[in-house]
Amino acid sequence: MTKEVRTRFAPSPTGTMHIGNLRSALYEYLVAKNQSGKFVLRIEDTDQQRFVEGATKIIYDTLKLFNLVHDEGPDVGGPYNPYIQSERKDTYLPYAKQLVKSGHAYYCFCTKERLDDLRTKAEENKEQFKYDRHCLSLSEDEINEKLKSDEYIIRQKMPDSGQLIYNDSVFGRLTFDNNTLEDQVLIKSDGFPTYNFANVIDDHLMNITHVVRGSEYLSSTPKYIHLYNAFNWDVPVFVHLPLIVKEGGKKMSKRSNDGIISVLIDKGYLPEAILNYIALLGWSHGDSEEFFTLAELEKEFSIKGISKSPSIFDENKLKWMNGEYIRKMTDSQFHDIVYERLKDVLIHTLDTEKIAKILHKRTEVLTDIENNIDFFNKVGEYDKELYFHKKMKCDYEVAIIVLPQVISIFEELTSWDHDAIYQSLADLATKLEYKNGKVMWPVRVALTGKPVTPGGAIDIADILGKDMTIKRLKTAIDKLEKN
Ligand code: GLU
Numbered sequence: 144m145t146k147e148v149r150t151r152f153a154p155s156p157t158g159t160m161h162i163g164n165l166r167s168a169l170y171e172y173l174v175a176k177n178q179s180g181k182f183v184l185r186i187e188d189t190d191q192q193r194f195v196e197g198a199t200k201i202i203y204d205t206l207k208l209f210n211l212v213h214d215e216g217p218d219v220g221g222p223y224n225p226y227i228q229s230e231r232k233d234t235y236l237p238y239a240k241q242l243v244k245s246g247h248a249y250y251c252f253c254t255k256e257r258l259d260d261l262r263t264k265a266e267e268n269k270e271q272f273k274y275d276r277h278c279l280s281l282s283e284d285e286i287n288e289k290l291k292s293d294e295y296i297i298r299q300k301m302p303d304s305g306q307l308i309y310n311d312s313v314f315g316r317l318t319f320d321n322n323t324l325e326d327q328v329l330i331k332s333d334g335f336p337t338y339n340f341a342n343v344i345d346d347h348l349m350n351i352t353h354v355v356r357g358s359e360y361l362s363s364t365p366k367y368i369h370l371y372n373a374f375n376w377d378v379p380v381f382v383h384l385p386l387i388v389k390e391g392g393k394k395m396s397k398r399s400n401d402g403i404i405s406v407l408i409d410k411g412y413l414p415e416a417i418l419n420y421i422a423l424l425g426w427s428h429g430d431s432e433e434f435f436t437l438a439e440l441e442k443e444f445s446i447k448g449i450s451k452s453p454s455i456f457d458e459n460k461l462k463w464m465n466g467e468y469i470r471k472m473t474d475s476q477f478h479d480i481v482y483e484r485l486k487d488v489l490i491h492t493l494d495t496e497k498i499a500k501i502l503h504k505r506t507e508v509l510t511d512i513e514n515n516i517d518f519f520n521k522v523g524e525y526d527k528e529l530y531f532h533k534k535m536k537c538d539y540e541v542a543i544i545v546l547p548q549v550i551s552i553f554e555e556l557t558s559w560d561h562d563a564i565y566q567s568l569a570d571l572a573t574k575l576e577y578k579n580g581k582v583m584w585p586v587r588v589a590l591t592g593k594p595v596t597p598g599g600a601i602d603i604a605d606i607l608g609k610d611m612t613i614k615r616l617k618t619a620i621d622k623l624e625k626n
Pocket of ligand 1 (some may be wrong): 152153154155187338342355356357515
C-alpha cells in the first residue's frame, strides 16, 4: 500500500500574504490533491517577535478566498492537533534533549555580546558568520553548573567532514560540504524552538510526505536532513519552488506593495485570475494552454512540470488574464459585480444593466468600472477643442450647428430607446449631408466632456435618459457660446 500524500502550508503570521506565499499554498494544495492526498495548514509562530495581531485571520481569509480548502488545521482540527506551533511549545524541547544525548546537539551558553562580537569580526574579515563552537568543548560539570541558571540555547552539531547529498524534485541532485554548515540554533533562549527545528519535528509528527516550499530554503535543507537522520526518521520528498522575481530579474521585496494579495484584490483583480496566473509562475502544462480553473489544475498539475528557473511576476500579463476572465463572465455575472461597485457611486438612478453592457468588453480590472463612469454623475471641465476630430470632420463650429438641432429632435421623440435615438441622429446626419460620426461625436462630447468613454453617444444618451440628455446638451451649447 502506498503512503497517503500529505503536504502542508506553513506560513508565519507576519501580517501580509504575498504572491509567493499564495503560490506555495497553491502548489502544496495541488501536490496533495493531484494524488488524492491531504493538505494541512500549520501556523508557524515560534518567532514571537515577528508575530502580528490579526495575521492568522488574513491567512484563513486568503485561503478561503482562493478556495484552497485545508483538510486539517487550527480552525478545522485534525488528528495531529494542535496546528499552531506556539501551542505545541512543549513538544520540541524533549526532542532537542534527545539529540544532546545522542551527540547531535549541544547546550550553548554564549552571551549575546559574545555572539555579536563574533559576528562583527566575521563581517570585518568579510567572512560568513559561523558559530565557533566555543560551548562544544565544555565539560559535563561545567554544563551542569551553567544549566542551573536556566539560560541556555541548544545548537545542532553538524558533522565535521563529509558531504550531504540530496535529491530535490525540482532542483535535482545537490551536494553540500558538511563543514560549511553552521551549528544552527534549535531551541532559543526564550524556550521556543527555531523555525529550523520546529519545521522538521512537526513535518515528521504530522506525517508530511512532501515538503513544498520556496527555494530560499534549499541551502538549509541539508541541515534538516541531518536532523531527520539523527532521529532515524524518514526524510520527506523535497519540492523547492523557483524564485519569483520582478521584470529585469530583480528580487520581489516584501516591502514593495506589488505582490501583496490584498493589494491585488483592491486593484480589482479576480481571485480566479490571480490563482490561474500564479499557477503558471513556475509550472507549465507542457502545451501552450494557459487557462485553468482550480479543478482543472487539481487534475493536470504535476511536480514534473515545475521549473527551477526564476519566474517573472508580470503584472501586465496578469491584467490581460484578468480581462479575459471578465470577458468570459455572463452578462448577469458581470452586472452583479457592476451593481455592487456602483450602487453607492452613482448619484442618479441609472440602468446598471445598460452600464454593465458598455463596460464589459473594456474592463480589465474591476476598478476600471468606477474609474470609467464618473461622467455619468457629472460632466467635468473640458476644453472645446474636444469637439475637434479630424476623421469625423468635426470641430466646435460643427458642434454649434449640430447640437441645437439634436435638442429639437430629441424633444420631439416619443420613445426613448437605443433604436429610436440612433434613427433620429442618423436621419439628422442624412438631412445635413454629414456622415453619422459627424453628428455622434459632438453629442458624445457634450454628454460626457471626455475624449474617450465606454459606449458611444447613443448608449450614453439612452442610459442618461431623455431629460438629463437634453439638459446636458443645453449646458454644452451655453459653454460653446460663452467661449
Ligand atoms: N514558516 C515558513 C515561512 O513562512 C515556512 C517555510 C516552509 O514551508 O517550510 O517561510
